[in-house]
Amino acid sequence: MKCPVCGEDCVSEAQELIATVPSVFSPCSDCSSRILDKNLPPPVEGYREPCRCGKRFIDEVYAHLYAILVNEGIFSGEEPLKDVGTPLVHPGFAMKSPPYLPENSLVLLSRVAEKKVADRMVQDVPEIKAVVKFGTFTPGVVDPDLAVPPQSYELLAGCDIRANIFSSRAGPVVLYQQQSKIHIEFPRWSNPKIEAVEFHVSAVNPEWFVDAFCGIGKLGLIGARMGIPHVVMNDAWYAAAFWAAYNTQVNREFFRVDNVKILGDYRKMEEMPVIRKPRLIAETEGEQEIRVYQGDFRELHTILPPVPVLAALDIFEKRIPEAAEKALEEWRKHVNGEAFIP
Ligand SMILES: [Zn+2]
Ligand SMILES: [Zn+2]
DSSP states (O other): OOOTSSSSSSSOOOOHHHTTTTTTOOTTOHHHHHHHOSOOOOTTTEEEEOOOSOOOHHHHHHHHHHHHHTTTTTSOOOOOOOOOOOOEESBBOSSSSSOEEETOOOEEEESOHHHHHHHHHHHHHEEEEEEEOOOOOBOOOTTTTTTOOBBEEEEEEHHHHHHEEEOOOOOOOEEEEEETTTTOOOOSSSOOOHHHHHHHHHHHOEEEEEEEETTTHHHHHHHTTOOOEEEEEESSSSHHHHHHHHHHHGGGGGGGGGGEEOOOOOHHTSSSSSSOEEEEEEEEESSSSSEEEEGGGGGGGGGGGGGOOOOEOTTTTTSSSSHHHHHHHHHHHHOOOEEEEO
């Protein structure tokens, strides 16, 4: 599939990507596995090259990145290895041991990198897919009232789309995202939000399921995988709504749909990064109806039928109980059925 960020062939269908999981980060019998202390600079003899199988242990990749940072004068050589940045592997899934990285499998989030060094990292280190300038804020919409202006990280070099694979009782879903635009989440062995959706869906057996703060579509697509006949996803942030639409397409073989129509264009949507009146970004044709909107969750009732709806309100500020209560109260004013904070 064509990548909406770089235009190249960066994206695989869900099944194809899931099939790589058992071996994608496994070593061959010749792979070197030197474990480096992340709290110290790497050893003076430097990094090792990738194995003939094309993979390299993540610590060696970090030592290579470190050498570039020293060479470009950003590091003095005294910094610990962990200061290189945060690694996000592609595809991301819960792992038992650190990965042996094949080509183009790592998006590096760095606080210290600048454009020039990032270009060199992408060019010289085969495992690096992209380098993103990392800040202390969360990208995207963080406030259900949409009062706080959203921010993004900066893509310095490469293509920063990558996928996470989340498991559920109904099976896995693949979620692509552009890392500089979306908050960081990595699959773990258990996922309480997914479990909350499974619990409520089993209890209610709904005809309609709404994921009102859908992000890139995780809970909505799990609902669709569970076979709910009508699924609506919504997010006010353009990048979230777009990737939720795109991920509906990526995972379409898991749904009872004939076709997924994506109506939003990523570049054009960026001009209106937050909108209130719900705008249809994607819809399916076939037995199962899945729709994705960009808009304010408080306006979403205008596009819903007057039937009972199960709604997940995955608000970012759920650690503030009043914000969660206020969102639920607002939702229940207009929509019948059950609503919960996952
Ligand atoms: Zn790409
Ligand atoms: Zn090897």
